[in-house]
Amino acid sequence: MKVLVTGGAGFVGSFLCEELHNSGHDIRIFDNFEPQVHSGAQGNLRNLLPNGIPLNGVELVFGDVRSPIQLGAALRDVDAVIHLAAQVGVGQSMYEVHRYVDHNTIGTAVLLELLASRKHNVRKLVVASSMSIYGEGGAHCASCGSVTPALRGATQMSVGDWEVRCPICGRTTTPVPTAESKPVLPTSIYAITKRDQEEMCLVVGRAYGIPSVALRFFNIYGPRQSLGNPYTGVAAIFSSRILNDRPPVVFEDGNQTRDFVHVKDVVQAISLALVKDEANGHVFNVGTGRPTSIKDVAILLSRKLRRNIAPQIEYKFREGDVRHCYADISKIKEHLGYAPTVELETGIDDLIDWAESQKADDRFEAAAAELAKRGLAR
Template identity: 40%
Template sequence: MQGNVLITGGAGFIGSRLARRFVDEGYRVTVLDSLIPQVHGDDPDTTSPLLASIRDIATVIRGTVTNADDVARAIADQDIIVHLAAETGTGQSMYEIDRYVEANVGGTAKILDALANGPHHVRRIVIASSRSIYGEGAYRTPAGELVYPSHRDDAAMAAGDFDVHQPGVDGPLELVATTEAATIHPSSVYGITKHVQESLIMTVAPTIDIEPVALRYQNVYGPGQSLKNPYTGILSIFSTLIRQGKSINIFEDGEESRDFVFIDDIVNATYLASTVPDAAARVINVGSGVATTVSEVVAALFDAFGTEVPTTISGNYRLGDIRHNYADTTLLAEVLGIESTVDFRDGVRQFVEWVLTEPVEGDNYQRSLDEMAARNLLK
């Protein structure tokens, strides 16, 4: 055997695939996962295909990173830890603040506390960080200055101005790729917790002889992504609406963009970050390096499904959302040797092929929007 690997959140979308990759490479895998209903259904043993996919290849501990006993049991005899366990969803994080902080920050602290105060064999820990820690991405002014604008103004967006502005700068800002050296200024509770997670790992691990690696994931998508969790991403949300024949409400003006990265690329990067010597102590963006607008996402889905539903560009917006962000992937290539990623259109085609094999899920998306509207976070 190559060694022992613990994947927290290892029964999830990313973790279950990563577990299979480690097993294929000759590692013994342990998974610690709370198997929450929002992801795995009310009876995970019968309702979670993700859990079923790893049950026979990994040791699965049903527990939580917020419980010290569960953590102690899981980390015993591990050589590598990949810390994926986290509450996700920028919108939901703005009103379920305590739950997000407890799981994301508290859970990370529990892992490090156990490692710092007891014997261990861990030589490397990889933290799944997020592009959300950047807030808005990087921009260049007409004068050529690199800037990192702060949160957009509510009043301006209410008036239909969704662009990003920099005080004291005349003229439009040019979007550029965001490097790992960018200013950190998250615009959501989720982003704050991911920043703290990353900071804890990168600060504490070296003091207890563990090599830390932080991977700042962009927007992950692909086969196996939850179709019933309304906080999982717009490809899943829009796919469900298309299959139900319901209309799609495109927020803002449809020109907001993200860097969409296919699940296989995420798994490959995470495996390499866990095993490549040069990755030690590095912080690395994991993305495609391409900005794709929401309108382009809808067009790609319509093409892959071979059908369309009515769309409305409504001008609605969510407080805490950013306008643009896409990754500079220079370090991804230099450190991990990953120089190309799955093309977005091809990735969407693979995703849709899988979606069409799945049952049509109920529409939980509207409920999530209603929750945000009730708290004045959706305008």
């Protein structure tokens, strides 16, 4: 196929484009090289652009998804679209509301209106969604069974009561794997825009006969993740702090858990969704099914980077943060044959090998101060 990858020069996109090219597809990479995310980003494409010259079957197009002219030209003669382009950052989205909605929701609307109103050859659309749309992850109450908890309140967290409580009886719940059937309760502007992207693509795809798939990515990590973006993945933020001999800052008590999935396994999931008809019309979690505490990630990175730097536990909270969320991956395993291949302890080595070769520009403190000034971290 000839595949258009929006955001194709980024962290996930660059690995995906390499895999697609190696699998025999022609690729058109469409990216705006957003400075916050893409510091030196063309280096991500060095395997596809040796000496700056694209390999056969590779095109690089500078463009913005909000531009119908630029995006319309990029859609010419492609058989599939993988839509990764988005502004990424939960905290930042809460005060740069217009920018996030403009790029993520409106940018996706531009793409879908082009597909709805013009002749094209697109026979598959894959969109990047996010675990953030769930809000709190799956939870079980010993008295009430499976429950859908709301976001923890400021009153509860201000006294260090971090765990999720049952919305029915108020007891502390136990985290369980989060399935695609769980009601979504986005707790940030970023999460709302990811829900928008997912739902819009599936609705338009169904209406116009374009097989569409939404992939809910959990916490992606790996090489090429921006070390200078304080709103990127926590593993990269912690790496940047440690490489600058500063402690990784951990909110709450550090025992909140996430599902850390290596970029190679994310690429595996996208590639399967692209070629398998069984994916059409579905949403799938993309993770490992394994919860890991944020504190343990900080300790692991410090050990792997050979620094004796303990995490700085803040016992503070950020607006919109959830306590536990890890993936139930049974659906994607059954339908698409997906199986995660990279354990966190091994995959972290990939991130570290790359991070140690980069200039780690630690901007965390400025970002944290911005959140505190606005009352979003307290």
